[in-house]
Amino acid sequence: xxxxxxxxxxxxxxxxxxxxxxxxxxxxxxxxxxxxxxxxxxxxxxxxxxxxxxxxxxxxxxxxxxxxxxxxxxxxxxxxxxxxxxxxxxxxxxxxxxxxxxxxxxxxxxxxxxxxxxxxxxxxxxxxxxxxxxxxxxxxxxxxxxxxxxxxxxxxxxxxxxxxxxxxxxxxxxxxxxxxxxxxxxxxxxxxxxxxxxxxxxxxxxxxxxxxxxxxxxxxxxxxxxxxxxxxxxxxxxxxxxxxxxxxxxxxxxxxxxxxxxxxxxxxxxxxxxxxxxxxxxxxxxxxxxxxxxxxxxxxxxxxxxxxxxxxxxxxxxxxxxxxxxxxxxxxxxxxxxxxxxxxxxxxxx
Amino acid sequence: xxxxxxxxxxxxxxxxxxxxxxxxxxxxxxxxxxxxxxxxxxxxxxxxxxxxxxxxxxxxxxxxxxxxxxxxxxxxxxxxxxxxxxxxxxxxxxxxxxxxxxxxxxxxxxxxxxxxxxxxxxxxxxxxxxxxxxxxxxxxxxxxxxxxxxxxxxxxxxxxxxxxxxxxxxxxxxxxxxxxxxxxxxxxxxxxxxxxxxxxxxxxxxxxxxxxxxxxxxxxxxxxxxxxxxxxxxxxxxxxxxxxxxxxxxxxxxxxxxxxxxxxxxx
Ligand SMILES: Nc1ncnc2c1ncn2[C@@H]1O[C@H](COP(=O)(O)OP(=O)(O)O)[C@@H](O)[C@H]1O
Ligand SMILES: [Mg+2]
Numbered sequence: 001x002x003x004x005x006x007x008x009x010x011x012x013x014x015x016x017x018x019x020x021x022x023x024x025x026x027x028x029x030x031x032x033x034x035x036x037x038x039x040x041x042x043x044x045x046x047x048x049x050x051x052x053x054x055x056x057x058x059x060x061x062x063x064x065x066x067x068x069x070x071x072x073x074x075x076x077x078x079x080x081x082x083x084x085x086x087x088x089x090x091x092x093x094x095x096x097x098x099x100x101x102x103x104x105x106x107x108x109x110x111x112x113x114x115x116x117x118x119x120x121x122x123x124x125x126x127x128x129x130x131x132x133x134x135x136x137x138x139x140x141x142x143x144x145x146x147x148x149x150x151x152x153x154x155x156x157x158x159x160x161x162x163x164x165x166x167x168x169x170x171x172x173x174x175x176x177x178x179x180x181x182x183x184x185x186x187x188x189x190x191x192x193x194x195x196x197x198x199x200x201x202x203x204x205x206x207x208x209x210x211x212x213x214x215x216x217x218x219x220x221x222x223x224x225x226x227x228x229x230x231x232x233x234x235x236x237x238x239x240x241x242x243x244x245x246x247x248x249x250x251x252x253x254x255x256x257x258x259x260x261x262x263x264x265x266x267x268x269x270x271x272x273x274x275x276x277x278x279x280x281x282x283x284x285x286x287x288x289x290x291x292x293x294x295x296x297x298x299x300x301x302x303x304x305x306x307x308x309x310x311x312x313x314x315x316x317x318x319x320x321x322x323x324x325x326x327x328x329x330x331x332x333x334x335x336x337x338x339x340x341x342x343x344x345x346x347x348x349x350x
Numbered sequence: 351x352x353x354x355x356x357x358x359x360x361x362x363x364x365x366x367x368x369x370x371x372x373x374x375x376x377x378x379x380x381x382x383x384x385x386x387x388x389x390x391x392x393x394x395x396x397x398x399x400x401x402x403x404x405x406x407x408x409x410x411x412x413x414x415x416x417x418x419x420x421x422x423x424x425x426x427x428x429x430x431x432x433x434x435x436x437x438x439x440x441x442x443x444x445x446x447x448x449x450x451x452x453x454x455x456x457x458x459x460x461x462x463x464x465x466x467x468x469x470x471x472x473x474x475x476x477x478x479x480x481x482x483x484x485x486x487x488x489x490x491x492x493x494x495x496x497x498x499x500x501x502x503x504x505x506x507x508x509x510x511x512x513x514x515x516x517x518x519x520x521x522x523x524x525x526x527x528x529x530x531x532x533x534x535x536x537x538x539x540x541x542x543x544x545x546x547x548x549x550x551x552x553x554x555x556x557x558x559x560x561x562x563x564x565x566x567x568x569x570x571x572x573x574x575x576x577x578x579x580x581x582x583x584x585x586x587x588x589x590x591x592x593x594x595x596x597x598x599x600x601x602x603x604x605x606x607x608x609x610x611x612x613x614x615x616x617x
Binding site for chain 1: 410411412431432433436437441442444448449450451452453457460461462463464465467468469470471473474475476477481482484485486489490493524525528
């Protein structure tokens with residue numbers, strides 16, 4: 001049974017993970033992450049990588065939506081900016097990804113701040129429409145991007161996928177697993193730190209009470225822009241990783257459907273929570289995979305169904321999300337907290 | 351009132367000068383002028399709808415009066431954004447508690463340190479070196495405020511889960527964490543029981559005496575107002591009908607007629 005935790009200094013009291021059960025859990029997760037790729041086949045590695053990239057994007061979007069309270073349906077567009085910036089730098093200038101990806105992140109952050117500028121004065125539905133406009137403008141530029149030298153799709157030279165000379169081509173899924181998970185871990189640490197310090201607190205203050213935030217000295221314009229920029233930075237990272245991992249990119253990967261999917265991830269996983277974004281990304285990536293496996297098995301039993309399968313699959317996906325929102329509107333992170341509370345008092349819980 | 355006994359009147363810290371504010375046809379404030387002196391407790395009283403909150407909103411930059419000036423330490427506040435006014439050393443609490451409900455008490459008070467800190471997104475995300483040290487230094491300041499207000503045992507509680515009286519106290523704490531030179535309190539004791547009121551009055555006096563912070567206090571409880579304030583301004587229908595020491599104001603015929611006569615309406 002866990003009693004109160006006492007700290008001998010503010011610095012340890014202010015630590016990210018002050019309780020030892022949390023430390024234990026983190027060690028367990030890291031061990032699993034380290035062991036997993038040695039046993040997993042390509043199918044599972046690909047799923048893990050997809051989840052990792054989605055989680056980075058979802059954490060980024062959560063900065064803006066969950067923590068700062070600014071709705072956005074433009075995350076797919078910002079991922080496209082990251083993907084194409086890195087992709088064009090690799091394809092046209094032959095830059096290796098360890099140079100082009102960071103550049104792409106910064107460029108996306110700037111683009112995010114630019115599109116955030118008019119949005120700073122808008123709230124709620126109006127802001128949603130403004131970010132939707134950003135999404136559509138970005139996709140329009142990409143589909144009319146002959147000036148940028150973009151065709152229907154863009155292929156990246158495999159030799160640019162290297163880290164400081166170390167090539168990731170070859171067993172791509174395995175190699176990218178380490179890169180993507182490394183980026184995810186850094187993202188988790190950075191964002192967790194951000195929200196226990198001044199700038200992150202100011203963003204949460206804007207979400208909770210924007211008038212009081214101003215009166216204690218928070219410059220709304222500045223911090224909303226910073227939230228847009230930081231959020232877009234991680235969208236750019238997710239997009240650029242997608243580009244190099246897939247080796248070929250097209251705008252179709254980054255439409256409004258992607259934006260809504262990432263938004264659904266943080267709503268289902270838990271708004272304003274780093275782990276919630278990861279749960280949501282995992283759930284929303286695994287669920288369709290699971291559904292397609294189940295339906296493939298079912299089509300063996302009922303062959304006449306097979307032509308309806310895609311519809312049944314989509315319907316089940318939608319139904320699962322709706323049921324989820326009805327029964328746990330605060331997301332997976334809340335369910336997990338309930339389980340933890342139950343076991344904290346175990347075996348005396350009833 | 352300061353300057354009574356032959357001692358020269360100190361320079362005003364804030365001069366409210368012919369301030370006028372209307373909302374469409376509604377005249378919320380007209381021609382309000384009075385001075386607030388350093389280190390004093392300045393009360394503002396008046397029946398509901400008299401314009402007291404509106405006047406505080408003008409000082410903190412939330413409302414922009416159409417006429418007049420508000421000079422704080424020589425600087426006109428009108429036209430400045432609320433966050434710029436906060437940076438000049440003006441803090442406040444709200445009539446309807448406006449805390450950051452999903453954050454803990456410590457986080458709310460740390461937000462009070464915002465203007466005194468430098469850290470940005472990158473230094474916060476890295477949480478290393480100078481960025482980390484800054485957080486710890488300011489956490490120590492916040493702990494002093496927590497001790498002063500005797501809220502040690504709730505410091506890690508989410509603010510939304512606290513009782514009304516404690517929330518009022520935390521809101522005062524957030525304003526104090528700003529280490530302000532001028533503290534605006536909008537009905538800090540409203541809705542409290544008498545024990546909570548007593549505590550709150552004691553904290554306000556402590557802050558005034560120990561830190562010499564100038565306090566502008568809106569309060570309905572006449573007993574408290576007459577006890578703790580140095581000067582009282584009386585508003586009615588957006589006009590200043592009396593100004594002076596508590597004794598002077600109490601004896602003012604307009605106040606007796608207008609305010610004390612309506613005491614029931616004021617509650
Ligand atoms: N934002 C606003 N919009 C319109 N009218 C307002 C607004 N704020 C205050 N008022 C009006 O100004 C007058 C003074 O209100 P207020 O300052 O809240 O009074 P008090 O704090 O003394 O009770 C009231 O008539 C009120 O309706
Ligand atoms: Mg009021």
